[in-house]
Amino acid sequence: MSSEFDLIRQYFSRPAPDAILGAGDDCALLQVTPGMLLAVSTDTLVAGVHFFPDADPALLGWKSLAVNLSDLAAMGATPRWATLAITLPEVDDEWLAAYADGLYRCAAQHHISLVGGDTTRGALCMTLTVMGEVPPGAALRRDGAQAGDTVWVSGCLGDAAFALAAIQGHLNLSDTDFATLSTRLHAPVPRVALGLALRQIASSAIDLSDGLLADLGHILERSQVGAELDYTQLPVSELVHDLAAHPAFDRCVLAGGDDYELCFTAPADKQDAITAIGASLGLRLTAIGQISAEAGLRVTDGDGLAIALDSVGYDHFAS
Ligand code: ADP
Ligand code: MG
Numbered sequence: 001m002s003s004e005f006d007l008i009r010q011y012f013s014r015p016a017p018d019a020i021l022g023a024g025d026d027c028a029l030l031q032v033t034p035g036m037l038l039a040v041s042t043d044t045l046v047a048g049v050h051f052f053p054d055a056d057p058a059l060l061g062w063k064s065l066a067v068n069l070s071d072l073a074a075m076g077a078t079p080r081w082a083t084l085a086i087t088l089p090e091v092d093d094e095w096l097a098a099y100a101d102g103l104y105r106c107a108a109q110h111h112i113s114l115v116g117g118d119t120t121r122g123a124l125c126m127t128l129t130v131m132g133e134v135p136p137g138a139a140l141r142r143d144g145a146q147a148g149d150t151v152w153v154s155g156c157l158g159d160a161a162f163a164l165a166a167i168q169g170h171l172n173l174s175d176t177d178f179a180t181l182s183t184r185l186h187a188p189v190p191r192v193a194l195g196l197a198l199r200q201i202a203s204s205a206i207d208l209s210d211g212l213l214a215d216l217g218h219i220l221e222r223s224q225v226g227a228e229l230d231y232t233q234l235p236v237s238e239l240v241h242d243l244a245a246h247p248a249f250d251r252c253v254l255a256g257g258d259d260y261e262l263c264f265t266a267p268a269d270k271q272d273a274i275t276a277i278g279a280s281l282g283l284r285l286t287a288i289g290q291i292s293a294e295a296g297l298r299v300t301d302g303d304g305l306a307i308a309l310d311s312v313g314y315d316h317f318a319s
Contacts, residue, residue: 061102073195077132140205161256229289
């Protein structure tokens with residue numbers, strides 16, 4: 001069993017070449033690129049609330065950083081540094097080694113350095129703070145959507161929510177199908193490259209952690225606009241498409257959380273540029289609707305008929 005000091009040294013002190021000084025002193029020392037703004041975001045994952053207490057620690061390590069990177073992506077920021085405040089019920093070396101491996105794997109893939117943190121004993125919980133850089137005026141804020149803009153979403157919707165539904169026993173999937181969907185739930189890919197590519201293109205952006213309707217709702221609220229979405233355009237994976245008859249389909253696709261895709265708005269004349277970005281990133285980017293001047297979020301089917309949003313558990317929208 002390691003002491004707290006050994007534990008930090010053993011698991012969370014890998015080299016941070018991007019820092020002047022990383023973990024080990026009273027503070028990390030970081031050099032922000034001159035002329036850039038620092039983008040900072042914090043997210044906490046609590047056992048039993050945000051993940052199952054017996055979750056695979058390597059996946060948890062990945063996810064705890066990935067969901068924070070997703071916020072940098074949604075801001076159009078380049079990832080630079082992260083800190084980790086972790087609370088552990090006990091020192092379990094096997095668990096810690098796997099958790100650290102997952103975390104550093106995600107960090108390496110997205111070029112972010114772990115430069116410090118805090119380690120305490122208590123109920124399992126982890127708080128990551130991520131820092132990134134964005135040129136002044138280039139950040140993808142929530143308050144920039146304009147009437148007439150197109151609403152876009154990356155990737156597919158509902159995979160993570162269906163994985164959770166399967167775990168909770170609400171549907172049966174084959175082992176391979178379950179593996180595919182649960183990878184989306186447990187190992188989300190933050191859309192960092194997309195966020196960077198959208199810097200000069202998107203008028204607003206948000207990452208989808210709480211579900212399309214709720215998260216787009218934040219853009220609408222902050223931008224003081226409304227939106228009309230075309231239900232028939234919502235992008236779903238083949239697997240979720242095959243679940244179209246399932247009673248939870250609308251809820252999973254429209255209101256399911258944890259997909260960590262980006263929802264963004266852009267002027268209509270940016271369509272070709274966005275299509276080119278999708279092609280160069282190998283990422284599906286789908287136009288799903290339009291921003292309107294009048295407040296409110298409406299989802300219509302192919303015939304223009306409105307879909308009742310309270311039926312999918314969507315009850316929050318400040319009009
Ligand atoms: P202090 O008592 O000054 O707060 P700590 O003992 O909490 O110092 O931390 C010692 C060093 O280890 C600090 O540089 C801190 O940033 C780093 N550190 C502590 N916990 C973690 C962690 N979970 N991940 C990364 N670095 C950590
Ligand atoms: Mg401390």
